[in-house]
Amino acid sequence: MTIELGADPVTITATATDAAGRSTSVTFTNNGVLTIAPAGEVSMVLGAEQKFTASGGQEPYTWQAVGGDLDVQTGKEVTYKAPEAAGVYHLTVTDANGDYASVTLKVGEPLRITPHSARIMRGETAQFQVVSGAAPFRWEAEYGSLSSVTGDKVTYTPEEHLGLYPIYVYDSAGSVVKVTVEVSEGLVVTPATATVETGKTEELIVSGGTGSYTWSALRGEVTPLTGDKVTYTAPEALGDGNDEVTVRDSAGNQAKVSISVVASVQALNELSITPKEVTLVPGESQTFVAQNVKDPALLKWSVTGGDITSEGVYTAPESSGTYTVTAIDLANGRQATAKVTVKAELMLTPTVATLDTREARDFTVSGGVAPYTWKIIGEGYLSSTTGDSVTFTASSKTGPVKLMVMDNEGVSVSAEITVVGAMKVSPASVTLAPGSTQKFSVSGGSGTYTWT
Incomplete structure (x- = not known):
C-alpha cells in the first residue's frame, strides 16, 4: 500500500487486515512541507525589525540571513533586523532533514517626498514625487484633487481659496508622510523646501512679485543668479545639513527656500x-x-x-x-x-651671540616646514639666504643685529646678536714719575670691566 502525503500537516492511521480477519495498525504524523511565515516577498524599511515563524518539516530549525541580523540562529521563531543599506536580501530556514524554505526581503530607504511643501499662486498646480520608500504608494488629499491616488508621482490641484492644504502619502511598509501646499499671492518659489543629496541639483522656479529676480545661496551654488528659473547645486560637504536659497524681486520682496542637504546613498556606503x-x-x-x-x-x-x-x-x-x-x-x-x-617646532641655534667686528658665527635652524629663508635686520653678511645652516659675519660697525629665519609656512624665529669692537685701553702706554697719577679709559669688549 502506498500513501501519498500532502503539503499540510496531518496524522494518519493505516490498518492492514488479512483473510483470517486479523489486523494491525500503524499511526504516523506528517509534519507537512517546511514553510516560513510571512512568506514570499516582504518589504521593509531600513533598520526595521520583523518576526518570522517556521512550521512543517522536522525540528530543530536553523536560520541564516544573507544581509541583516537575527536575534537567534535556531528555534521556531526569529526576529530579523534589516540592514541600513537599501537592497534585496534573503532569509533561509533549514530543518533536521536538510529541507529548506526561504523568503525574499526588499529593504528600502525611509519614505521621503520631494518637495516637503510647495507654495503656489491661485490657479496653479503642485507636483510631488516619492524619493524613496517601500512601493506601492498611496496618496490622499482632504481638499482639492490629485491626478492619481497611486504611483510615485502626482499633480495636486488645490481649491480656489487661499490657505494651507495637507496631502498624505503612505507606503507598503506602513510609513506615512505629510506634505503641504500653500496657495498664496505674491512672490512664490517652487519648491518651497527640498531635500538634495550632496553635490546634486534641484530646479527652483519663482513667480509673482515685481520685475526681475536675483538669487543667492548660503552654502550651495545657484546658476544663473538671475531669472525666474535657476538650478541649485548642493555643497559637496554635508556640514550641518542645512542650506537656504533666497530670491528677491526688483521691489525688494523676497522668498526663501529651505534646503535639507543629505548624504548620498553612495556616500553612506x-x-x-x-x-x-x-x-x-x-x-x-x-x-x-x-x-x-x-x-x-x-x-x-x-x-x-x-x-x-x-x-x-x-x-x-x-x-x-x-x-x-x-x-x-x-x-x-x-x-x-x-x-x-x-610640524616640529621651528628652532634656531644659537639664539643669542656676542661677536667682535668682522667675526663669523654659524647658525642652524630645525623643525618647521622647509625650505627656510634667512635675513638680517641691521649690519652684517650671510653666507646664504636659504638652507638650514648659514654663517653670519659681523660688519665693522658695533651694535645690535637681529638674524631672522622663516619657514615655508611663514613661521619665524630670530637670534639676537651683539657686535662689539676690540677691547682698547687709552692711553695704550705712558711714562710716569714716582708718585704721579694717570687716568685710563677702556672701550670695546662687552659687559663690565675689572682692572688689575
Whole structure:
C-alpha cells in the first residue's frame, strides 16, 4: 500500500487486515512541507525589525540571513533586523532533514517626498514625487484633487481659496508622510523646501512679485543668479545639513527656500576615515576611525611615515612632512585615506651671540616646514639666504643685529646678536714719575670691566 502525503500537516492511521480477519495498525504524523511565515516577498524599511515563524518539516530549525541580523540562529521563531543599506536580501530556514524554505526581503530607504511643501499662486498646480520608500504608494488629499491616488508621482490641484492644504502619502511598509501646499499671492518659489543629496541639483522656479529676480545661496551654488528659473547645486560637504536659497524681486520682496542637504546613498556606503586631515608635532598620537566597515577584523591600516596600530592609533615620526594614512577593507578592497601634516617646532641655534667686528658665527635652524629663508635686520653678511645652516659675519660697525629665519609656512624665529669692537685701553702706554697719577679709559669688549 502506498500513501501519498500532502503539503499540510496531518496524522494518519493505516490498518492492514488479512483473510483470517486479523489486523494491525500503524499511526504516523506528517509534519507537512517546511514553510516560513510571512512568506514570499516582504518589504521593509531600513533598520526595521520583523518576526518570522517556521512550521512543517522536522525540528530543530536553523536560520541564516544573507544581509541583516537575527536575534537567534535556531528555534521556531526569529526576529530579523534589516540592514541600513537599501537592497534585496534573503532569509533561509533549514530543518533536521536538510529541507529548506526561504523568503525574499526588499529593504528600502525611509519614505521621503520631494518637495516637503510647495507654495503656489491661485490657479496653479503642485507636483510631488516619492524619493524613496517601500512601493506601492498611496496618496490622499482632504481638499482639492490629485491626478492619481497611486504611483510615485502626482499633480495636486488645490481649491480656489487661499490657505494651507495637507496631502498624505503612505507606503507598503506602513510609513506615512505629510506634505503641504500653500496657495498664496505674491512672490512664490517652487519648491518651497527640498531635500538634495550632496553635490546634486534641484530646479527652483519663482513667480509673482515685481520685475526681475536675483538669487543667492548660503552654502550651495545657484546658476544663473538671475531669472525666474535657476538650478541649485548642493555643497559637496554635508556640514550641518542645512542650506537656504533666497530670491528677491526688483521691489525688494523676497522668498526663501529651505534646503535639507543629505548624504548620498553612495556616500553612506563608502569607506571613509575620520578625521580626514590633521596636524601633529613629532611623536604626537592621533586615533583614526574608519566608517562603513562591515567586519573590523578585515580592516588593515598603513602609513607612509610614522607608525599605526591595528586599532588605528597613529604616532607621528620625528621628521616634519606630509604623510598619508590608508585604511583598506580586505572584505571588498575599498580604500580611504587621510592626510597627516607633521610640524616640529621651528628652532634656531644659537639664539643669542656676542661677536667682535668682522667675526663669523654659524647658525642652524630645525623643525618647521622647509625650505627656510634667512635675513638680517641691521649690519652684517650671510653666507646664504636659504638652507638650514648659514654663517653670519659681523660688519665693522658695533651694535645690535637681529638674524631672522622663516619657514615655508611663514613661521619665524630670530637670534639676537651683539657686535662689539676690540677691547682698547687709552692711553695704550705712558711714562710716569714716582708718585704721579694717570687716568685710563677702556672701550670695546662687552659687559663690565675689572682692572688689575
